[in-house]
């Protein structure tokens with residue numbers, strides 16, 4: 001019934017997602033404010049039309065949270081669905097093969113900003129509710145909590161969660177905002193990295209100078225910044241910040257062997273990324289470098305003259321944005337401070353250094369021997385014909401740890417994205433196969449979860 005219903009309604013399911021994808025709900029850029037609000041309204045209307053008990057647009061000092069619930073029977077387990085309707089900026093627009101907010105299908109994939117992260121994945125849950133209602137029964141109560149600030153750090157969601165514990169009471173949280181290994185190897189994410197994101201400013205002389213008149217007499221802040229950045233890691237890929245690894249949870253040899261059983265091919269990986277060699281912390285495999293080891297990366301660096309031609313200038317200032325991905329049990333606030341202290345200590349007397357932090361988030365791991373992971377495994381096995389592997393991913397969803405701490409609830413990270421979907425990049429896409437298979441898998445999660453909870 002479920003499969004037939006999805007099959008016969010797929011054109012409409014895709015068209016509805018297209019409508020949502022046409023709304024440029026970019027949360028980082030105030031220019032799109034009305035569109036972000038419009039996306040929230042769109043979801044409210046769609047949930048309303050499914051006959052849920054209530055839908056609310058919950059205002060916050062930032063973008064609203066769309067909350068909805070359908071209580072079938074107080075005795076049934078309750079699943080709280082989380083997702084985000086905001087997207088990353090689409091820049092640089094010129095690298096898109098079709099406009100980012102005019103979705104189109106090519107080779108079985110939907111191309112648009114947010115197609116996978118997270119509109120496509122979030123909307124599967126709304127359609128799964130429709131399918132369950134129309135094709136059979138709804139075996140659990142459902143609540144939805146959809147936010148518009150995930151890509152800017154979920155700042156106001158934290159307060160919302162703390163202030164609305166009763167409203168959000170549930171047995172488990174269900175999230176589709178992660179990846180599977182590939183369509184032949186379904187997987188469930190059981191670990192996410194945290195994030196510490198810093199900005200640094202290095203100032204040399206009080207104004208830009210003629211590089212001939214002054215070059216060689218005062219510090220060039222760009223040169224100095226590069227030297228300081230170079231001192232953040234050693235030649236083995238270890239981060240040199242004192243205390244950085246103190247709280248890192250080391251996995252046992254057995255755990256590491258287990259995680260390396262997941263299908264992965266470095267040769268294929270290199271080819272896909274167009275690199276001749278990989279680079280990372282010595283002594284760890286690619287899967288370990290992504291899943292269980294922290295990293296440090298410069299995300300952007302600027303200063304001086306970057307226009308056309310050559311301008312002989314010794315700049316006054318240089319800047320960089322530097323992020324660190326964290327693993328259990330590192331704490332992003334502590335890491336912010338360790339970074340700031342160490343970075344300042346690297347500065348020679350010839351420059352001034354300012355360090356500030358952007359939003360960050362905690363890493364999370366979820367227990368793997370739970371009822372909900374068992375239900376998710378059964379759902380994947382039934383829908384995909386193959387038992388899913390448990391993986392740890394490198395990305396961050398900071399609210400997972402917040403849900404554990406504040407609501408005492410674990411999350412099932414049942415994402416259906418692929419690496420090739422290019423989230424945050426130009427030409428983001430989401431496979432129609434994954435969209436429809438995802439809807440089916442979600443309905444099966446409810447079925448198995450309800451059965452296991454009986």
Ligand code: BES
Pocket residue numbers: 117118150151152153177178179192195359360361393394395396397398
């Ligand atoms: N959906 C991603 C996170 C993700 C993607 C996790 C793929 C695992 C696999 C999420 O929208 C995201 O982009 N998170 C940000 C962090 C946030 C604090 C801005 C990230 O990971 O950079």
Ligand code: MN
Pocket residue numbers: 084117118150177
């Ligand atoms: Mn996301």
Ligand code: MN
Pocket residue numbers: 088117151423424
């Ligand atoms: Mn994202």
